[in-house]
Amino acid sequence: MVRVGDKLFELEGLEPEEYWSLSLASVFNESNHQCNDENLLGIGEKIVEKLKGSPLAAKTVGRLLRKNIYVDHWTRVLESKEWESQTGDHDIMPALKVSYDYLPFHLQQCFSSCALFPEDYEFDCEELIHFWIGLDILRPDNRIKRVEDIGRNNLNDLVNYGFFKKETGDSDTHYVMHDLLHDLALKVSSQECLHIAFLSPRNVEIAPSVYHLSISMSDSDDSNDGVVEEKFK
Structure with missing residues (x-):
């Protein structure tokens, strides 16, 4: 549909x-x-x-x-x-989960952490890389010294695996995730990550295992205008 x-x-x-x-x-x-x-x-x-x-x-x-x-x-x-x-x-969803299961672990971590962002979020490359740096999930690479370059390689790999789509407009380049892939990120990270839409009327139960929490302050129709903050338990 x-x-x-x-x-x-x-x-x-x-x-x-x-x-x-x-x-x-x-x-x-x-x-x-x-x-x-x-x-x-x-x-x-x-x-x-x-x-x-x-x-x-x-x-x-x-x-x-x-x-x-x-x-x-x-x-x-x-x-x-x-x-x-x-x-x-x-x-x-099983097809997407099979594809996720075969990702290298470091790419699984980078992908699943994106559940902390709202659906339809337009990711900026530098923003996403520094988000991963903040989570301390970019593992050292003997071939690459700069952690930013490791993050950039991970993002490119996720594009090549089909988990992100790179979109280039007139003034910028950003990365988007299909709605079903965002659902997959929510599924595989559900024990560790939780995103809450501030304007959502529903009650949210936070599992004891969750230690990354983000809150979106925006209207769902324009998710990139919101603020995504990560909280550590």
């Missing part, structure tokens, strides 16, 4: 052949998605069936498969127990 003004419109999904082509392009690069390994393609078809026709799932899982184009790796992805939590014909 897509909202235009006050109306909701249901968009038809891609035909199976088109979606298969899109999935192959996500794995083997758009310009050259050729593979002659029938065994590998057979496993790929079974994985694609679990993606429910979602371009977002095709992108994130495709980038995961691209990193290791071998039967053993693709078989482990196919046999992940995460797929068992799929609840319906449009549930792609």
